[in-house]
């Protein structure tokens with residue numbers, strides 16, 4: 001039996017607000033770089049054409065939850081959206097999921113060709129780190145953020161390798177394979193968003209531990225919901241091709257455990273996220289921001305795209 005998630009107290013406009021500030025920041029940063037026009041256009045097409053901006057919102061809110069200001073979180077918030085967008089652009093390539101639609105529009109390789117999709121991805125990956133290195137003025141913090149983002153991006157790539165090419169030991173049970181893929185390809189960057197926000201806000205050890213646990217839980221939950229939506233939503237609702245996972249024989253929660261157990265797992269992970277936030281509150285996390293993070297998690301559990 002699943003329970004309905006409460007999103008009381010969460011205003012989706014706060015997500016839109018974080019999205020708008022990060023988009024403006026990214027747009028300015030790209031405009032300041034000397035780039036071939038086609039590369040600037042291709043990059044902006046992928047990066048600024050829609051998207052929920054969950055990861056930047058998490059960086060900003062986790063920074064505030066640890067007692068920091070939103071402006072302190074902007075460089076890593078923008079950087080993680082860059083690396084997330086690389087993961088989408090490359091995930092859609094013919095050699096990977098071979099998708100035609102992303103964020104409600106033709107994928108970058110359909111719009112501007114495969115070479116541009118590969119090269120814009122290379123650029124976004126590089127400038128993500130440049131952005132942190134040049135815009136975070138505290139050298140110790142900049143170095144810590146670079147290490148966090150590099151490790152999480154490596155994990156995302158490992159997850160994409162297992163998802164696309166397999167390679168697990170044959171004795172590994174399917175549920176363990178599935179969780180390993182999902183924790184790497186998706187949860188790692190989401191957890192990283194939470195940790196980078198915590199570091200920017202000057203979190204103490206207990207707060208960093210709590211926000212990491214929150215990121216682990218909401219990160220895995222996010223991919224379980226993504227698996228569910230692939231089965232339950234239409235292409236028009238998703239802005240990307242529905243039914244793709246089954247067509248490609250992907251290892252997903254609905255395919256492995258069925259719809260009801262998938263929904264139960266989402267509830268379970270939502271509860272784990274809430275428990276982590278309770279620990280954050282006990283560790284002195286900023287109350288209103290903790291409430292925002294709770295609402296954001298519930299909103300992501302119930303999302304329809």
Ligand code: IPE
Pocket residue numbers: 050051052053054103185186222223226305
């Ligand atoms: C899609 O991520 C890929 C996954 C990791 C599940 P999002 O659902 O966050 O995609 P956008 O950024 O909103 O387009």
Ligand code: IPE
Pocket residue numbers: 087088091097156160185186226240
């Ligand atoms: C998401 O996997 C993982 C990354 C993009 C890193 P999916 O292949 O399920 O993502 P969508 O459904 O195409 O957005």
Ligand code: MG
Pocket residue numbers: 091097163
């Ligand atoms: Mg994929």
Ligand code: MG
Pocket residue numbers: 091092097099
């Ligand atoms: Mg895909």
Ligand code: MG
Pocket residue numbers: 226227230
């Ligand atoms: Mg998917």
